[in-house]
Amino acid sequence: MRVLLLNILIVLGTFLKVQAQDYTEVKAKFEHNLHQPVNIQKLGDGHYFIDFGKAYFGTLSIKAKASQKDTVVFHLAEQLSSEYTVNRNPKGTIRYQNVVLPHLIKGESINLKLPKVIGNTKPEAIALPESFGVIMPFRYCEIENLKIPIDDLIIHQKVVHYKFNDKASYFTSSDTILNQIWDICKHTIKATSFAGYYVDGDRERIPYEADAYINQLSHYAFDNEYSLARRTNEFFISNPTWPTEWILHTAKMFYYDYLYTGNSESISKFYDKLKDKTLIKLEREDGLITTDNERMNKQFMTQLGFEKRKKIRDIVDWPMSERDGYEMKAINTVVNAFYFENLIMMSRIAEALEKQEDALFFKDKANQVKALINDKLFDKSTGLYIDGEDSSHSSLHANMFPLAFGIVPEERKEAVLKFIKSKGMACSVYAAQYLLEGLYKSNEVAYAQQLITATDHDRTWYNMIKTGSTMTLEAWDIKYKPNLDWNHAWGTAPGNIITRDLWGIKPVTPGFEDAEIYPQLSNLNFSEIKAPTIKGPITAKYKKIDDHNFKYEIELPKSMNGHFKVPTGNWKSITHNGVEVHDKNKLKLDKGRNIITLVN
Incomplete structure (x- = not known):
């Protein structure tokens, strides 16, 4: 008995020592x-x-x-x-x-x-x-x-709050509402870092995967500090939350950590756990997944990281009133769209780790799931995706998630986009992240910017500002979520959308070895941005000189390669640093300063 007690004390002492070391390291990163x-x-x-x-x-x-x-x-x-x-x-x-x-x-x-x-x-x-x-x-x-x-x-x-460099980023434009929305998102990311993890706000102070994903991308837009995201990601390995789609965010978060930093340590260390969190074991015979599955047993839940929970549950959106009348079915369209996205993420992670057999497996599986969604979860008579198998209802969510993840074939996009645009902001502040991503990927830039900057109703970011809050809200308004808090970083979608989609600044290869700048600035007359990266900031300026002449000035860090994707338009002339360019799609950027002019 004494030996057992001694062993327990030794293990406990080691655990506390590790915890103390970890805390000492994290404590140094807080600012008071x-x-x-x-x-x-x-x-x-x-x-x-x-x-x-x-x-x-x-x-x-x-x-x-x-x-x-x-x-x-x-x-x-x-x-x-x-x-x-x-x-x-x-x-x-x-x-x-x-x-x-x-x-x-x-x-x-x-x-x-x-x-x-x-x-x-x-x-x-x-x-x-x-x-x-x-x-x-x-x-x-x-x-x-x-x-x-x-x-x-x-x-x-x-x-x-966690250490934060206010000067690492900036954004301004001719749209003062857009500028205010950027500011509230940036402040939210800074102020809500007080816990040393991405938490869901002050109501619970619990990390949730979907919250953390938006928080992570927005943090990358405002500062080149990556330890908080990685620490939160690794927390989820043993501390998952109950929604099916939240678990299906895990591989995405790990992949983006690798993409933005070039550090493969986390994806390597937790690779097998990430495979579990694809939920591939919930597949039925045809390849689609369902939580109505006898394989969801104690062993499966333990593999996901749960100690006591018996089941996970589909969520689609939260609160439930934000689901646009979604019909919950065993084979859920939103869940399977996330499953497809997970398989894509895992194929990229496997490639990064030189696990070629796994990479091919996940790619093939993703193609299979994509085909099944397009076959079994699409209504040919309406041209829309339905909420689930045997459903007769098409919601905003059943269509915007497939659009955001690249599931919708080109020939179906017109009908899907028309439907999505008829719905307005019929989703929560969380799902708005994916709505906006899908719109920008589909060149619906004017409508996307209109949603971000709208002021004429309460389902807007401007309404959050108008309420008097200086941080983004948990929901559009208290009438949509009576227990909401005023400090929820999952409301910061515009923060990362402005950098990643409106200005189109993204890493093409891990660690920003190569960058892409693809501006989709819609009706802005001018804009400036400073986007932090692990290699140093990318700065960019834009000015609409007149209706026919547009000027961009972009500066890359010296250790970074990059290309400029030419915005959609009928350009008569494109010049780069005074030299005419004949490729109307993209041009290779010089290291340092680049001046690009477009004439239509």
């Missing part, structure tokens, strides 16, 4: 900053309102220059109820807390001790280091019963 107020208003005797400009995760730091024996009340909040009044009873998971200090002591520095929130401190939530204390997202503070002059109170918003 003090932000000054941008606005202070006196509301009455001893009553003040303070605005810090943007919401961050943190607490309030105060230092008094004079003592006060009486109590002081502090109200911290994300939302206002009127111009200079914090909302003390917000709906959903919009945050508010009040703290009463018994007194103020001259010269004493205090960080407000906030009460814990049960919802985001459950065992499955990411636990923050004790040194952080309890933190919350807030922008505003109200102070009551302050007997000393406000000038005798040094007050800061004490914030914490």
Whole structure:
């Protein structure tokens, strides 16, 4: 018994040592900053309102220059109820807390001790280091019963986030709404990194694969910091979540980590686990997958990384009201579209690891699944994809996911796109990522930009700004998700879409050895962007000189190769650094500065 206990203690000690080493490494990447107020208003005797400009995760730091024996009340909040009044009873998971200090002591520095929130401190939530204390997202503070002059109170918003280089990226354009949307997305990525993982916001503080995928791509658009994405990806190997499609994001995230960094360590280490997470074992005889499958047993769930859960479940979109009336069937079109995408991702991963036999297997399997979707999950009479086998309903989701993943044949695109465009934004902020990807891949750039910058209804990013939030919301509006939070990075799709699709800046080969720039700038008159990469920033400028002349200026890092894909148009003349170019599709970029002019 003593020997067994000793062995347990040795194992536990080793585990704690490893955890401590890991934490020490991660701890060094957190930044703690003090932000000054941008606005202070006196509301009455001893009553003040303070605005810090943007919401961050943190607490309030105060230092008094004079003592006060009486109590002081502090109200911290994300939302206002009127111009200079914090909302003390917000709906959903919009945050508010009040703290009463018994007194103020001259010269004493205090960080407000906030009460814990049960919802985001459950065992499955990411636990923050004790040194952080309890933190919350807030922008505003109200102070009551302050007997000393406000000038005798040094007050800061004490914030914490993962290291972030604000200067690593920028974007501006002739569309001021688009600029504001870029800004809110960028701030969201910075502020929500407080946990050291990509979490789903403050309501649960749990990593979810779909949230993390959008978070990852947007983080790449704003900063060349890659450890947070990799750390989150590897967390999912043993900590998956229940939705079928969320698990089917795993290989995508690992592949993009490799594509953006050129580092194959993660895809190599977890290769066999990634094969499990393709859900290939849920195939029925014809090759399509279903969760209504007797193979979903304890052994299978253990292989996926679950300890207790008995089943996974199709989700399509979340909340359920965002599914555009989707008819859930055992053979689910969205699930199988994701399955196809997974097989493509695994074929690329296998190629990268020189596993040629596996690469061929996954490619062949992907082609088989694509053919099956186009045969069994398509209604020839309507020209649309149906929600699932034996369904008579065609939703936005059943059509936009196949479009985004390249499943839709060219001859079917016209009908599919017409249907998609008739639906508007009939999906959640999560699924909007794939809606926009599909539109840009199909050259529907004007409509895609219209969706991003719309201001005339509440299913827009502008509505998030209009509500008063400085981070993207969990849903379009609280009426669509009554328990939403105001700090959800899965709402940042435009952040990565602007870089990857509107400006078309993407890695062609791992580690950005080769880059592609394919601008689809629609009706913009000018734009500038700085896109971070592991090799250094790509900077680009665009100006519409007049209706016939367009100028691009692109600068690549010296260690990077790149090409410029010519935007669609009837170009009479294309010049590159003063030399006429005859290839109307793409041109090889020089290392350093490139000036390209297009004339129609």
